[in-house]
Amino acid sequence: MTRATxxxxxxxxxxxxxxxxxxxxxxxxTALLAxxxxxxxxxxxxxxxxxxxxxxxxxxxxxxxxxxTTALTTTTTKVNVKPKVKPRPRPTTTTxxxxxxSVASVTPKPGAIGVTTGSRIRILLxxxxxxxxxxxxxxxxxxxxxxxxxxxxxxxxxxxxxxWSTVHVDIPAALARRRHWSFxxxxxxxxxxxxxxxxxxxxxxxxxxxxxxxxLASAPAxxxxxxxxxxxxxxxxxxxxxxxxxxxxxxxGQDNIVTIGAIMHFEDRVNLATDGMIExxxxxxxxxxxAKRAVDPVPYDYLMVSEALPEELVVWQNGRDVYKSFANTxxxxxxxxxxxxxxxxxxxxxxxxxxxxxxxHYDVTGVPWVAYFNGGDAVHxxxxxxxxxxxxxxxxxxxxxxxxxxxxxxxxxxxxTVTS
Numbered sequence: 001m002t003r004a005t006x007x008x009x010x011x012x013x014x015x016x017x018x019x020x021x022x023x024x025x026x027x028x029x030t031a032l033l034a035x036x037x038x039x040x041x042x043x044x045x046x047x048x049x050x051x052x053x054x055x056x057x058x059x060x061x062x063x064x065x066x067x068x069t070t071a072l073t074t075t076t077t078k079v080n081v082k083p084k085v086k087p088r089p090r091p092t093t094t095t096x097x098x099x100x101x102s103v104a105s106v107t108p109k110p111g112a113i114g115v116t117t118g119s120r121i122r123i124l125l126x127x128x129x130x131x132x133x134x135x136x137x138x139x140x141x142x143x144x145x146x147x148x149x150x151x152x153x154x155x156x157x158x159x160x161x162x163x164w165s166t167v168h169v170d171i172p173a174a175l176a177r178r179r180h181w182s183f184x185x186x187x188x189x190x191x192x193x194x195x196x197x198x199x200x201x202x203x204x205x206x207x208x209x210x211x212x213x214x215x216l217a218s219a220p221a222x223x224x225x226x227x228x229x230x231x232x233x234x235x236x237x238x239x240x241x242x243x244x245x246x247x248x249x250x251x252x253g254q255d256n257i258v259t260i261g262a263i264m265h266f267e268d269r270v271n272l273a274t275d276g277m278i279e280x281x282x283x284x285x286x287x288x289x290x291a292k293r294a295v296d297p298v299p300y301d302y303l304m305v306s307e308a309l310p311e312e313l314v315v316w317q318n319g320r321d322v323y324k325s326f327a328n329t330x331x332x333x334x335x336x337x338x339x340x341x342x343x344x345x346x347x348x349x350x351x352x353x354x355x356x357x358x359x360x361h362y363d364v365t366g367v368p369w370v371a372y373f374n375g376g377d378a379v380h381x382x383x384x385x386x387x388x389x390x391x392x393x394x395x396x397x398x399x400x401x402x403x404x405x406x407x408x409x410x411x412x413x414x415x416x417t418v419t420s
Contacts, residue, residue, distance in 0.1 A: 101125040101151065102177045106169070114186035117160035117228035121169060123153040125176055133175040139168040160228025161185040164280050187278050191230040191253040193263070196286055198235065201296040202262040202413075204242065205250070209233035239300070239319030245417045246302055246316070249340060257415065261342035265413025269296070274344055274412050301409045303379065303416045305329065305396050307336070310388030313379070313396060315409050323409065325402040326387035329418070330394040333357030337394075340417040341374040343410050352380075354393055362393075368400055369407035373416040379406060 107122040108115045123136065128151045135146045136153065144157040161167050168182040198207040209231040235252055250258045260276040267274045270285045278286075288294075302316040307329050315323040329336040334357050347370045353363045354376070370380040379396045381403030391397065396418070398406060410416070 098127070098130055100174070100177060101127040101129065103171065103179045104151075106179075106181060108183040110181035110183065112183040115161070115167075115183050117163055117185055117188055117192075118157060118230070119161075120157075121155040123169075123171070123176075125151040125153070127151055129153070129175055134172045136172070136175065137170045139170065140165070142167065157229065160188075163188045163228060163283055188228050188283060189230050189253075190255055190259065190278075192228060193278055193283075193286070194235070194252065194259055195231055195233070196290050197259065197262045197266065198238075200266070200286075200289055200294065201238070201300070202266050203258065204238050204246070204300045204302075205235045206238045207231075207233055207235050241319055243302065243304065243316055245304060245340070245419065246415070249415075257340050257342065261413045261415045263413070264342050264344065265296070265411060268412035276342065298411060299409075301411070301414050303406070303410055303414060305336070305379075305416065305418045307338070307390075307418065307420045311390070312388070313398060313406065315406060317409060323405060325398050325406065328382075328384060328387050328389065328391040328397040330392050331357060331390045334393045335390070336377060336392070336396060336418055337374060338418045338420050339374075340415055343371045343373045343379075343412050343414045343416060345372045346370065346407070346410070346412060348407070356393055369398075369403035371407060371410045371414075371416075379403070379410060379416065 102125070104124045104126050106124075108119060121136075121138075129148060135148075136155070138155070140162070142155075142157050142161055143159050144155055147154050147156070163185055164187065165185045166182055167185060168180065171179045194203065195207045195209075197203045198205050210233050230253075237247070246258070249256055263278065263282070264274045264276045266286065266289075267276070267282060270289070272282060272285065299318045304314045304316065305327060306312055306314075311327045311329055313325050313327040314321050317323075349366050349368050350370050351363065351365045352367045352370075353361075355361050368381040370378050372378040377394050377396070379398065381400035382392070382395075382397040383400065384391060384397065387397070387399060396416075
């Protein structure tokens with residue numbers, strides 16, 4: 001049962017009169033707690049002489065406010081969330097690093113022997129080298145220049161490889177699929193040997209370079225600059241009145257008896273075996289002599305023997321005939337061979353043994369002033385009653401006194417030409 005008061009009903013048992021104040025306060029607190037618990041909004045309206053409490057969400061009817069209203073609101077915080085951005089695809093590229101090529105062929109071939117000192121090295125790749133790729137390495141280092149033409153690489157030495165050396169070629173992995181090979185260098189070119197012998201006056205010719213390399217007249221010596229590769233230049237005869245029998249023997253850049261005789265003479269001067277061969281020790285001595293300007297201290301001599309009667313020997317020295325002597329050559333059956341040979345051994349006195357064409361065996365000691373030039377044939381002194389016609393067993397005999405003079409002008413390497 002309820003009681004009506006000022007148009008509103010009170011719950012049964014609610015106090016009345018003075019007791020309502022505390023009761024209403026309790027009711028208001030309960031409503032406020034309900035608001036907080038339910039998350040609703042509360043509004044308080046005050047009019048005189050009575051006060052009402054309206055709780056939204058309760059079962060009591062809402063009465064719009066008439067005068068002053070105080071609102072309780074909740075505070076909300078906005079959180080800005082960036083929208084997800086779809087990543088852009090990476091741009092595709094149409095260029096890639098070219099593959100490393102392989103080696104198709106090389107020259108000189110691996111293990112090659114006797115490669116000339118001025119030979120070029122050629123490498124052919126399967127495709128052009130990558131830009132900026134390192135060039136091959138040579139061990140020991142060799143001065144020169146690499147050129148690249150597409151897939152072909154060429155090395156041109158400027159001063160040549162060291163004669164009789166082994167050159168190692170190493171291709172970097174960044175240039176081509178790694179490869180290593182080597183080849184063996186041969187002796188220096190005969191043309192270069194001739195040039196140096198001419199500079200040292202061991203040849204009856206002079207060499208004049210046209211490439212700006214100084215000769216022995218000014219420093220530095222040619223061999224010190226270009227020890228292996230031949231220079232461009234010209235040869236000319238050092239002396240006038242060169243006998244045709246001598247000039248006809250010379251050939252530039254080719255092996256010939258004039259060059260062999262000069263090598264033998266040089267070998268004898270530096271105390272090496274006189275075989276006329278350019279070998280490592282000979283080459284080293286030759287280039288050392290050029291660097292020191294050690295010119296041949298003796299004149300250039302050439303012996304000419306004529307079998308025309310009366311037979312004679314002529315010594316040509318530095319451009320003129322300086323000595324003549326009657327001579328005896330070999331008898332029939334033991335004739336003196338015609339041709340040109342260098343003196344290879346000499347004795348001031350020696351023993352000669354042999355058999356004459358008639359079968360007589362001889363053994364003669366103390367034969368003086370002997371210079372061997374062709375096997376057992378020699379220019380030497382011998383005791384005869386006359387000279388100028390064939391009497392020997394193949395040698396060229398001279399009067400003993402004359403032989404002594406000639407022996408002073410026919411050192412090892414001196415050419416002896418016998419003509420019929």
